[in-house]
Amino acid sequence: MKFFIVDAFTDVPFGGNPAGVVLVDAMDDSSMQLIARELGYSETAFVERMSDSSFHVRFFTPNAEVDLCGHATIAVFTVLLDKELVADGRSYIMKTGAGDITVHLTNGRIMMEQAPPRLGDLCEDVVELAGLLGIEASYIGGSLPPRAVSTGLMDLMVPITSRLALNAITPDLKALAAYQKKHGLEGIHAFTLDTMDALACSRNFSPLYGIDEESATGTASGAMTYYLYHYGVLTEFDEEFRCLQGESLQRPSVITTRLTDPAKPRVLVGGTGIVISEGTIRI
Template structure:
């Protein structure tokens, strides 16, 4: 059976940047096994499959090369950019049914995409020495005023604050240790960041998720939603900055990416989370699966 899929670079800052995703439209006829095979053949960190929904405008399922996950930010951006570019949908607001809930997606006139994420949940903090060891850095290189903490806006991420940009770029992770720690804490992986940046952004980050077969990811939607909430909770962004959080990612991989985060805040409480960006390099491919 031949299946048409699309490939797209989400959150791309330049034509060489962003995070590649696969998109399969009109996927209702595919079995779970076939979706998994397609995701494995495409080899992206996530591939999105668009189906009919009785609860929202679309149902979207997300598969890594090895398993299904509840939500993927960059694949959502890629999916709605693809549908908009191909004329399936026009600029406006839509709802997608995911395993993380029914979430809003906005397509703007400039074809940038903003997606709603679940409200943040702040889980346990983790001993910094354990994390430093797995990153092959000294514990002194982890920010002394900020915790290592699991935060979720749909997926559990271990947020790791690093003192400066030089240390962030020098990290050579022990992926076996990160795999074991991520599994122990039921987390997707590490989202490691510095408040020092390249382009006067809010933060610069790297993302390691070997538990899901992703040594490093160049742009991560859900993790940066969690990071934005973390930065607000710990006073690193103020009320006036919550609608314009800009995160750099992928520079260590020579894949420059830019992720926008917007928080709705009432008092000290976060009442809404949106993550978005732009996409480039849409193309199609035909896959033959047995």
């Protein structure tokens, strides 16, 4: 079977967030998990064609299957475009553990509709959270509260007061993994609005799933966009917002988000990717 390595949320090799993509006809869960562990990327996507306009996609970290992954979705459709298995200017259905996701292809840009937004719990102990992130409690919040939000996966949104404070985060990964498990979180998404050239700069941590830090997290960026809408920071619809991530890992990423439908707000997340390697898995 064919596999590919793709840098997602970038158009420059060795930028963005790398993901594995494997084209399959059928495969058992244990084999997919072993391949994901062998490739070693934060997520590997396994893609099975269902029809002319739909694909079944499953996502695995080195440790476990997850319902959805934004950057791996960009990787999947980058491969499908590269191999002419899909056509630019069309939309496709991606069947995932988080439900059916519509993906739009326009001029090489891949934009995926997110699941309906859901607000989760507010963080009850900011001091505890600050300790897990290795920063002072005063660096968290300002006028915005830490809160779990989902547009497909439940991440804890953690507003940080400045770029300097964001860069200062040095998480206790073992304790943070336990915190994720206790609160049912896919990841911890720390972000700051202290930037002139984008909506936000972010860092994302998910040690529970074997991801110490990720250089681009599309689903969390979608959740962050809805969070900022919910708290009145964003009011514009059908306007593209740039979200920056990965600078701390020397893999700068640009994630595009867009709010749609003021009557029933939804979020689109997208960007571009580049195939940097391909080969054959012999099992």
